[in-house]
Amino acid sequence: MIDWDTMLSPYKQAVDELKIKLRGIREQYQLSSKHTPIEFVTGRVKPVSSILQKAKRKNIPLNELEEKMQDLAGVRVMCQFVGDIHTVLELVRARTDFEIVEERNYIKNKKRSGYRSYHCVLRYPVQMIEGGEKDILVELQIRTLAMNFWATIEHSLQYKYEGKIPKEIEQRLERAAEAAFRLDEEMSQIRGEVQDAQQIISRTQNSMRRD
C-alpha cells in the first residue's frame, strides 16, 4: 500500500517553492517597471485518482511512478505574448537552484488535438528533515493566455466526454486552436502598442495610490 501523503509531500513542497520563486520574478519585473513576461503562475500536485488513471493508461508500475511520471508535480506559467515564453525560458535556464532535464516544444510541434504549450521537466532539490536533498521532477508548462484558454476548455471537454470528444466538437476545437494561434500572432504584432498602454495605466494607478 502506498502512503500517498508521505510520498507526495516533497512534490507539494517543490510546487509551493517554485510558485513562490516564479511569482518573485514577476514582482521584480513589476518593481523595475519593465514589462513582466509572467502574467500569473499556478501549480498543483496531481490528484491520486489521476495518477492511478495515467499509470494504467501508460502502463507505469506504481513502484516506478517517481521516475516515470514526470508531472506528479506541475507548475504552469502564463504569459501575455509568445515572445514572453522565450524570456521565461531564458530565466529558467539561467537558474542555479534547479535544472532543466528535458524540454518539449509543443508550440513548434503542436499536438494532434491542437494543444500548444512549452514543457520543461525540472529536477528540483527539496531539503529533507532526515538531512540531504531529494530530487523531485516537476513539469513546468509555459504558455500564453490564449493557449491556456484553449487548453482549459479542451481539458474540461475531455473530462466531460471521458476522453472521447465527438468528431464535430473535435473539429471545432481544432479551429479554435488555430484562432488562438492567430490571436497570439496578431497580439505579437501590436506588442509595442499594448505595452505602452499598460505602462501608462500602471503609472496612473501608482500615482492614484500615492494621492
Ligand code: 0O2
Ligand atoms: P492534468 O494534470 O490533468 O493536466 P500525455 O499525458 O500522454 O499527453 P506526457 O508524456 O505525460 O504525455 O507529458 P506531456 O505531453 O508533456 O503532457 C502532459 C500534460 O500536458 C497533460 O497532463 C496536460 O496538462 C498537458 N497536455 C498535453 N496534451 C494536452 C492536450 O491535448 N490538451 C490539454 N488540454 N492538455 C494537454 P495530464 O496528464 O493530462 O494531466
